[in-house]
Each structure stands twice: as structure tokens, then as C-alpha cells.
Amino acid sequence: MRLPLVPDDPRAHRFATQTAQILGEDLRAEALQTLQINLGKRCNQACRHCHVDAGPARTESMSDVSVERVKAILTEYRMPVLDITGGAPELHPRFRELVRHGRGLGITTIVRHNFTVMFEPGQEDLPEFFAEQGVTLFCSLPHYTEDGNDRQRGGGVFAASIRALRRLNDVGYGTGRADRSLTLVHNPLGAFLPGSQRDLERDFRDALGREHGVTFDRLVTLANMPIARFAAWLDRSGQLTNYLDRLEQRFNPATLPGLMCRGMVSVSWDGRLFDCDFNQMLDLPVRIADHSLMGLSPEALRGRSIVTGAHCFGCTAGSGSSCGGALTE
Ligand code: SF4
Numbered sequence: 641m642r643l644p645l646v647p648d649d650p651r652a653h654r655f656a657t658q659t660a661q662i663l664g665e666d667l668r669a670e671a672l673q674t675l676q677i678n679l680g681k682r683c684n685q686a687c688r689h690c691h692v693d694a695g696p697a698r699t700e701s702m703s704d705v706s707v708e709r710v711k712a713i714l715t716e717y718r719m720p721v722l723d724i725t726g727g728a729p730e731l732h733p734r735f736r737e738l739v740r741h742g743r744g745l746g747i748t749t750i751v752r753h754n755f756t757v758m759f760e761p762g763q764e765d766l767p768e769f770f771a772e773q774g775v776t777l778f779c780s781l782p783h784y785t786e787d788g789n790d791r792q793r794g795g796g797v798f799a800a801s802i803r804a805l806r807r808l809n810d811v812g813y814g815t816g817r818a819d820r821s822l823t824l825v826h827n828p829l830g831a832f833l834p835g836s837q838r839d840l841e842r843d844f845r846d847a848l849g850r851e852h853g854v855t856f857d858r859l860v861t862l863a864n865m866p867i868a869r870f871a872a873w874l875d876r877s878g879q880l881t882n883y884l885d886r887l888e889q890r891f892n893p894a895t896l897p898g899l900m901c902r903g904m905v906s907v908s909w910d911g912r913l914f915d916c917d918f919n920q921m922l923d924l925p926v927r928i929a930d931h932s933l934m935g936l937s938p939e940a941l942r943g944r945s946i947v948t949g950a951h952c953f954g955c956t957a958g959s960g961s962s963c964g965g966a967l968t969e
């Protein structure tokens with residue numbers, strides 16, 4: 641199925657035109673702050689909204705050569721932030737080595753963690769490993785009720801996530817310590833934008849504390865991007881056009897300065913460079929001559945014109961959306 645999200649879609653043209661009018665030029669990258677690494681598509685879950693089509697049967701995985709190159713890049717350029725994602729990145733055989741390397745250089749190292757992976761064989765000591773390394777955790781928990789959560793992520797995932805959160809609390813995560821930071825990530829359960837990040841954080845904190853006795857440091861909201869598995873679901877349920885229209889109608893110019901693509905580069909498991917992981921899924925590499933990991937340099941990436949499409953309205957609608965949550969709250 642070819643979804644209408646390629647650069648020649650009329651919405652893509654409107655996004656580029658509107659953005660250029662507001663900024664006085666096309667959307668461009670600034671200094672590189674974050675190196676985001678996708679270690680592969682293998683995951684112990686198969687969530688309905690997954691924008692990377694990850695799952696237990698996927699075998700794509702970053703090669704040893706690429707992992708070595710990532711380590712060399714970190715050593716040479718020391719970007720402020722290393723952001724490790726997947727799939728479930730913990731399932732990559734060199735995940736812990738990469739974390740240790742980043743932390744050894746003093747780089748803030750974010751892991752996009754799904755909670756339940758710590759119950760996979762060989763992963764039982766993940767909380768202690770995260771704590772020892774001072775990893776910054778971003779953990780998916782779409783909703784604070786079992787039903788709301790499991791409708792999106794699968795049966796039993798909520799109960800396992802609460803058990804995992806308790807384990808993380810036990811080693812100091814989510815208790816206010818800067819070196820054990822735990823952020824929950826909420827995304828809506830359907831074809832609508834997230835509610836107020838501040839209100840949702842309060843609701844999650846109250847419900848999770850009261851019902852389960854667990855804590856976290858903050859909550860961020862993410863819009864569901866109209867790509868991959870979520871776009872296919874929208875299409876099957878006849879909601880794709882309405883959702884795309886809704887995102888476009890809610891375009892908010894105040895989100896433009898904080899768009900994550902302006903300060904990051906996203907590396908795919910097969911060693912190519914993208915402006916963000918959404919562009920990665922759409923196979924739209926960065927617009928520079930050499931878009932391979934082997935040729936990565938912050939100088940070459942700075943000032944590049946970002947590849948945009950209709951899906952970009954997902955980042956600019958309402959309060960905005962990024963890996964770090966809402967952009968204008
Ligand atoms: S846990 Fe994350 S990577 Fe895994 S299937 Fe769910 S959304 Fe995708």
C-alpha cells in the first residue's frame with residue numbers, strides 16, 4: 641500500500657510553503673545536538689501504533705562495523721546527547737557496550753525503553769545496569785489504566801509495565817534523582833491529538849501513585865504519526881484523510897523553532913542518515929551528498945535543508961510533538 645505521505649503529496653507542498661513563509665527560508669538544521677541510533681527492529685512487543693513496524697519476528701539489526709563507527713563518532717565529536725532506540729534496543733547484542741561507551745565519554749545517554757523487555761531472558765538485571773550507568777529513560781506507557789494501555793500495546797503489557805516500573809523505582813528511577821531520570825511517554829489511543837501534557841502528567845501521577853504505588857519524574861506526550869503501522873490502521877478504518885486534515889488544520893507556527901529534526905540526526909540500523917526516525921520509516925534520507933554513517937560529520941549536517949512531507953504536520957499540530965514531548969507547553 642502506498643500511503644499519501646511522499647513529498648509530492650499536496651499536503652507536503654503546503655507544509656514546505658507555509659514553513660518557508662514563516663521562517664523566511666526552508667526548514668534547516670542547526671548545530672548537531674543529538675545522535676539518535678536505531679539498533680534494529682526486533683522487539684518483544686508489536687504495538688498497534690508502532691511507527692517503526694517493530695516486532696518479535698523482525699531480524700534487522702545494526703552490524704558490528706556500524707556499531708564501531710558510532711563509537712568512533714561519539715569519541716571524535718562528543719555530541720551532547722546519544723539517543724538509543726529500536727525496536728527494543730536492549731535486545732541488540734552490543735547495546736550495553738554502546739551505553740557504556742557513551743556514558744564513559746560523559747554523554748547524556750537516553751534509552752527508549754518499553755518496560756517489558758526487562759522480563760526477557762538475560763535482561764533481568766536491566767534496572768541495575770541502567771542505574772549503574774546513569775542512563776536517562778524514556779518509557780512508553782500510553783495510558784494509566786489497564787484497558788487503555790493494553791488496547792494499544794497488547795494483553796498483559798500494562799501489568800508487566802507496572803511491575804517493571806516498580807523495579808525501576810526500587811533502584812532510584814523516577815524518584816527525583818537527576819542521574820536516574822525516568823520520563824513516561826504517552827500517546828493517544830486513537831486518531832486524535834494528545835491532551836494537555838501538564839494535565840495528563842497530573843492524572844498519570846495521581847492514578848499510578850494511588851492504584852499501584854509507583855512514581856515517575858515527568859510525562860511527555862507524543863502525537864501518533866501517520867506513517868507505518870498506525871497509518872495502515874488509519875487507512876483500514878477509513879480515518880486516514882480525516883486525521884491528516886486534522887493535523888494540518890491544527891498547524892501551530894510556534895512549534896517550528898523546537899522541531900527535533902533541527903538538532904538531531906537519526907541513524908538507521910543499516911547505517912544511513914535521516915533527519916528523524918519518521919523520515920527513516922519513509923525512506924527519505926538527509927539531503928546531503930553522503931548520507932551514510934561512514935561519512936557522518938556535524939559540519940556536513942549543519943545547515944542542511946530538512947526533508948519534509950505531509951507527515952510533518954504531526955510534529956507541528958496543536959502543542960507540537962517531538963521525542964522530548966510537546967513543543968509549546
Ligand atoms: S514497544 Fe516500541 S518499538 Fe516495540 S512494538 Fe511497541 S512501539 Fe514498537
Ligand code: SF4
Nearest residue numbers: 901915916918952955
Ligand atoms: S517529521 Fe517532524 S522531525 Fe521529522 S522532518 Fe518532519 S517536522 Fe522534522
